Amino acid sequence: MTWEEARRLFPVLNRIAYLNAGTFGPLALPTIQAMEAELEVAATSGRIGHAYFERVLAERAGLRERLAALVGVEPAQIALSSSTTDGCNIVLAGLELAPGDEIITTSEEHFGLLGPLQASGAHIVVTDPDPEAIVAAVTPRTRLLALSHVLWTSGRTLPVRELRDRSGLPILVDGAQSVGAIRVDASGLDYYTISGQKWLCGPDSTGALVVAEPDRLRVARPSYFAQSSYEPTGRFEPREGAARFDSNWLSAASIAGLLAALGVAPRWCYERAAEQAARCRELLEPHADLVAGDATLVSFRTEDPPAVVKRLAERDVQVREIPKTGLVRVSCGWWTGEDDLQRLVDGIRS
Amino acid sequence: MTWEEARRLFPVLNRIAYLNAGTFGPLALPTIQAMEAELEVAATSGRIGHAYFERVLAERAGLRERLAALVGVEPAQIALSSSTTDGCNIVLAGLELAPGDEIITTSEEHFGLLGPLQASGAHIVVTDPDPEAIVAAVTPRTRLLALSHVLWTSGRTLPVRELRDRSGLPILVDGAQSVGAIRVDASGLDYYTISGQKWLCGPDSTGALVVAEPDRLRVARPSYFAQSSYEPTGRFEPREGAARFDSNWLSAASIAGLLAALGVAPRWCYERAAEQAARCRELLEPHADLVAGDATLVSFRTEDPPAVVKRLAERDVQVREIPKTGLVRVSCGWWTGEDDLQRLVDGIRS
Numbered sequence: 001m002t003w004e005e006a007r008r009l010f011p012v013l014n015r016i017a018y019l020n021a022g023t024f025g026p027l028a029l030p031t032i033q034a035m036e037a038e039l040e041v042a043a044t045s046g047r048i049g050h051a052y053f054e055r056v057l058a059e060r061a062g063l064r065e066r067l068a069a070l071v072g073v074e075p076a077q078i079a080l081s082s083s084t085t086d087g088c089n090i091v092l093a094g095l096e097l098a099p100g101d102e103i104i105t106t107s108e109e110h111f112g113l114l115g116p117l118q119a120s121g122a123h124i125v126v127t128d129p130d131p132e133a134i135v136a137a138v139t140p141r142t143r144l145l146a147l148s149h150v151l152w153t154s155g156r157t158l159p160v161r162e163l164r165d166r167s168g169l170p171i172l173v174d175g176a177q178s179v180g181a182i183r184v185d186a187s188g189l190d191y192y193t194i195s196g197q198k199w200l201c202g203p204d205s206t207g208a209l210v211v212a213e214p215d216r217l218r219v220a221r222p223s224y225f226a227q228s229s230y231e232p233t234g235r236f237e238p239r240e241g242a243a244r245f246d247s248n249w250l251s252a253a254s255i256a257g258l259l260a261a262l263g264v265a266p267r268w269c270y271e272r273a274a275e276q277a278a279r280c281r282e283l284l285e286p287h288a289d290l291v292a293g294d295a296t297l298v299s300f301r302t303e304d305p306p307a308v309v310k311r312l313a314e315r316d317v318q319v320r321e322i323p324k325t326g327l328v329r330v331s332c333g334w335w336t337g338e339d340d341l342q343r344l345v346d347g348i349r350s
Numbered sequence: 351m352t353w354e355e356a357r358r359l360f361p362v363l364n365r366i367a368y369l370n371a372g373t374f375g376p377l378a379l380p381t382i383q384a385m386e387a388e389l390e391v392a393a394t395s396g397r398i399g400h401a402y403f404e405r406v407l408a409e410r411a412g413l414r415e416r417l418a419a420l421v422g423v424e425p426a427q428i429a430l431s432s433s434t435t436d437g438c439n440i441v442l443a444g445l446e447l448a449p450g451d452e453i454i455t456t457s458e459e460h461f462g463l464l465g466p467l468q469a470s471g472a473h474i475v476v477t478d479p480d481p482e483a484i485v486a487a488v489t490p491r492t493r494l495l496a497l498s499h500v501l502w503t504s505g506r507t508l509p510v511r512e513l514r515d516r517s518g519l520p521i522l523v524d525g526a527q528s529v530g531a532i533r534v535d536a537s538g539l540d541y542y543t544i545s546g547q548k549w550l551c552g553p554d555s556t557g558a559l560v561v562a563e564p565d566r567l568r569v570a571r572p573s574y575f576a577q578s579s580y581e582p583t584g585r586f587e588p589r590e591g592a593a594r595f596d597s598n599w600l601s602a603a604s605i606a607g608l609l610a611a612l613g614v615a616p617r618w619c620y621e622r623a624a625e626q627a628a629r630c631r632e633l634l635e636p637h638a639d640l641v642a643g644d645a646t647l648v649s650f651r652t653e654d655p656p657a658v659v660k661r662l663a664e665r666d667v668q669v670r671e672i673p674k675t676g677l678v679r680v681s682c683g684w685w686t687g688e689d690d691l692q693r694l695v696d697g698i699r700s
Contacts, residue, residue: 011393011394012393012394012395012396012398015395016395016396016398018396018398020398023397023398024396024397024398026396027392027393027396027397029393032389032390032392032393035389036386036389039382039385039386039389040382042377042382043361043362043377043379043382044361044362045362045365045366046362046366046368046374046376046377046668047373047374047377047547047554048362048366048368048370048373048374048668049663049668050659050660050663082432082555082598083573083598083599085572085573085574085598086573086598089571089572093443093570093571105584107582109582111572111574111577111580111584111586112573112574113584114580114582114583114584114586115572115573115574115576115577115580115584115586116571116572116584117583117584118572118580118583118584118585118586119569119570119571119572119584124583124584126582126583197397203601204397204599204600204601204602204603204604205432205555205598205599205600205601205604219469220443220469221439221443221466221469221571222435222439222461222465222466222468222469223433223435223436223462223465224435224461224462224465226465227461227465230461230464230465230468232457232459232464232476233464233467233468233474233476234455234461234463234464234465234466234467234468234469234474235468236461236464236465236468248432248433248435248436248555249433249554249555250554250555251553251554251555252554253554254554254555309400310400313399313400318396318398318399
C-alpha cells in the first residue's frame with residue numbers, strides 16, 4: 001500500500017488538516033464500515049444467542065492477540081480496557097499502597113495518570129521529566145515510577161526501560177502518546193497503558209493495559225470477566241492471565257472497529273510518522289518557538305494559545321492547546337501530508 | 351404510538367422471539383440510525399475541534415438529565431457509567447471499607463455486584479433474599495445493604511426503600527433488572543445502578559449510577575471528568591455533583607443511541623411489560639415449574655436448562671439459563687407480543 005492509497009482511506013483528511021490525533025485519531029473507512037456492519041448485525045439478528053456471544057468473545061480474544069503483538073508482549077499479559085485512564089486506575093487500585101508509600105511521577109503528566117495516582121493514597125513525588133532527576137528522587141519508600149513514555153505536553157520521549165533498570169523499581173508507563181505513534185516494546189515493563197482511540201485510530205473508549213505479571217496485582221475493580229468461578233460472597237477464582245483485569249464488555253462494533261483500524265496502519269507507519277514530525281519541526285522552526293521533543297507531537301510556545309488554535313480552526317487546521325503551559329500542540333501521524341503541514345504554517349504566519 | 355407501531359421499530363423482532371432483554375435489549379431502528387449518523391459525522395468531519403467537543407459534552411449533559419428524570423432524581427445525582435458493574439465498583443471503592451465492616455447482600459446476586467463487594471475488603475454477609483432475613487442480619491458493624499431491586503434469577507422485586515428505612519443503613523441497589531422494566535423511583539436511595547443496554551434497549555457499555563449525596567463518597571477511581579482543576583501531584587477539586595464519578599468518555603454514537611432508545615419507549619411501557627410478564631406466567635403455568643417472581647423476568651426450573659435453551663434457540667426463541675440454579679429465564683418487555691409467548695410455549699412443549 002502506498003502512502004497515497006493509505007491516506008485516501010480517511011474521508012476526513014480531504015477537508016481537514018487533522019493535527020490532533022493525540023486526542024482522537026482520524027477514522028478510516030474500513031474502521032467505520034466494520035462498525036456499521038456490526039450495528040446492522042445487532043439490529044437485524046440481535047445481541048442475543050449462543051453463537052453471537054461465542055463470536056464476540058472470539059473476536060475479543062483476537063483483539064487481545066493483536067494488541068499483544070503490537071507492543072511485543074504475550075496475549076496473557078493484555079487486559080482490555082476503555083482508556084489509558086482506566087488502565088492507570090486498575091494498576092493503582094490493585095497495588096494497595098499506603099500513605100507512607102511514595103510514587104515518583106513527572107511535572108508534565110496528564111490527569112489520566114495523575115488522578116489515579118492521587119486516588120491511590122500514596123505520597124506523590126513530582127520531579128522534572130528528566131532521567132537524572134527521576135532517579136535522584138528514589139528513596140527506600142518509593143514503590144513505583146509512574147510516567148509517560150511520550151510526554152503529552154512536548155512530545156519528549158522518556159527512557160522508560162532505562163529508568164526501570166536504574167531505579168530497580170516497578171514502572172507504570174502511560175502509553176497514551178506512544179502506542180501507534182512510535183514503535184513500542186513493552187516487554188519487561190511492569191504496566192503499560194494503551195489507547196485505542198488516539199494514534200491507533202480506533203473507536204472511542206477502547207484501549208488496553210499490559211500487566212507483565214498478572215498474578216502479582218490484586219483485582220481491585222472486578223468486572224464479570226475477572227472470574228472463572230465465584231462463591232455467593234463474591235470470593236472468586238481469577239481468570240488466567242491479565243484478562244482478569246478486563247474492565248468491561250466491549251461492543252462487537254468497538255472490537256471490529258479497533259481490529260479494522262489496526263489492519264489499516266501500514267508496515268512503514270512509524271518511519272513515516274517520524275518523518276512528518278521532523279518535517280513539521282523544520283517548517284515551523286522559522287515561525288514558532290518550538291519546545292524540545294522527539295516523538296510525533298510538536299509543540300510551540302505562544303502568547304495566546306486559544307487564539308492561535310481558533311485562528312487555525314477557522315482554516316480547518318485542527319490542533320490543540322495544552323492548558324496552563326502556553327503551548328500549542330501539533331500531532332503528526334503517518335497519514336499527515338506536506339499539504340497539511342503547509343496549511344499549518346500558512347495559518348500560523350497569517 | 352400504538353403497540354403495533356412501536357413494535358415495528360425493532361427489525362430483530364420480525365424473526366426472533368427476543369426473550370433475553372435481561373442480558374441485552376433489542377435495538378430499535380431509531381437507535382441504530384442515531385448511532386450510524388454519529389459514525390458518519392465522525393468519519394467525514396472528525397472527532398475533532400471545539401464545536402465537536404462542545405456538542406458531545408452538551409449531549410452528555412442532556413443524557414444525564416434524561417436518566418435523572420427516568421428514575422426521579424436530580425441530574426446532579428447522576429454519574430454516567432459503562433455498566434451496573436462499573437457503578438457498583440465506583441461505590442464500593444469510594445466507601446473505603448475495612449475488614450471489620452460488614453455488608454449485607456442476598457444469596458441471589460449477580461457477580462456484577464458480588465465482585466465489587468468482595469473487592470471492597472469488607473466482610474460480606476449473605477442472607478436469603480427475604481426482607482426479614484435481611485433486617486435480622488444487621489449488626490453494629492453493618493455499613494451497607496447491597497442488593498438487587500429485581501433479582502436476576504427469579505424476577506422477584508425486593509422492597510428496597512422499606513429495607514433502607516427498617517435497617518437505617520445506606521443502600522446500594524443493583525438496578526440491572528429494574529430500570530426500563532418496572533417504574534423506578536430512586537429518590538432517597540443512596541446508590542442505584544442503571545444499565546443502558548438491557549431494558550432501556552440502548553447501546554452496549556452504557557449506564558449510570560445514582561449517588562444521592564455526591565460529597566459524601568470519595569472519588570476512588572477518577573477519570574478526566576472527576577476534576578474541575580488539579581495540581582501537579584494530581585490533587586484535585588472535584589466537579590460539582592455526581593458527574594465527578596463519570597467513569598469514562600462516551601462516544602457521540604453511544605450517547606445519541608441511548609437518547610434515541612429512551613425516546614422510543616412509550617409512556618405505557620411499564621404497564622405493557624407487566625401485562626406481558628403476567629401473560630407469560632399464565633401460558634407457562636401448565637407446562638413449567640415456575641418460580642415466584644413479580645417483575646418482567648419469568649423463570650422456571652427444569653432438569654437440563656442448557657438443553658431447553660438450545661432447543662428453543664433452534665426455533666429462534668431466545669432465552670437464557672441461570673448457571674448452577676437449574677433455572678431457565680424468560681425476559682418479557684413492552685415490545686413482547688402474544689406470538690413470541692406462544693412460540694415459547696410451543697418450544698417448551700415440543
